[in-house]
Amino acid sequence: MPNMYEPISYEAYQESDAFANGVEAQLPAEGTIPRGDFMPYDYKDTNEGYEMAKANLTSSLDSTQIDYDRGKVLYEVYCGICHGNKGAGQGTLVKREKILGVPSYADAGRAITTGSIYHVIYYGKNTMGSYANQLNEEERWQVVAYVEKLKAELEK
Template identity: 70%
Template sequence: MKSLIKIVTIAIVLVTVSCKKDTAPNYQFMPNMYESVGYETYSESSAFKNGIEAQLPAEGSVARGHMPFDIENSTEGYMLAKETLKSPLDSAQVNLEKGKVLFDIYCAICHGAKGDGQGNLVKREKILGIPSYDDAGRAINEGSIYHTIYYGKNAMGSYANQLKEEERWQVVNYVLQLKSELEGKQTVKDSI
């Protein structure tokens, strides 16, 4: 009986060892998970009814967390924003420290930390002609500032992709504070 157990054990070991090939990969239980088929984006496919693999979003849908801005990027849109657009933040939601941090990151390089138009790029003469927030010809308000942040203006590009809506309004409130400080008026902090 012992010899029969030895023979069966040796046979099992030999069968197990003989199945292993170093030149070929081992058996894969689910080969599709290891060697998946590479599909080209927007390529033809029978998986969906319209034949396109990557599906386009439904018409009129809005990405999660995104609020569309209905005012157009034009001079008329700028004037409309200047006349009608108001901040949705109430005084409890205004965070000037957060607005300052965002302003320092995105705006101060050109506009200067005080909003006087003397940022590092202006001082190094990389760009010219950034007006101060208190210039007599610049009657800016929260609507015009928001529109400019969203679309950009003249040489300034858009920051709509870098700043969320709430962050844009924080920057708007901070710019208004800088404007009032440059004009020597009461600051936004004092009025809150």
């Protein structure tokens, strides 16, 4: 096995005859995002980026695309364990004292907006981690809409 001792080196972008029938084997797998279709998030993971998102970022969904039932399911899976299913900050982990200090969405000093909710889901904040890898962009907006609904219900 001489190649183990004297490996053949390849250039990253060199011509290859690995796919003799053309490039069909190099097409993206079904369900993946083809290169060029990904929309970057323009706000940085800083306090300034958070404040900019809070002031300027709005949902990409219009009112006909919002599905509160789907948002509720996603919220209960990813958020309810800490924030509670009603958004009052009394999730299972808080009740068991595994996480402390999760505020209610209706706290008077807490001015959350569409943009700030999305930014926190995307990057995380304080002890909350990012959910950008668990939720795609449309799912994040569904959760944002549901959180706003919970906030409005708590403020009644």
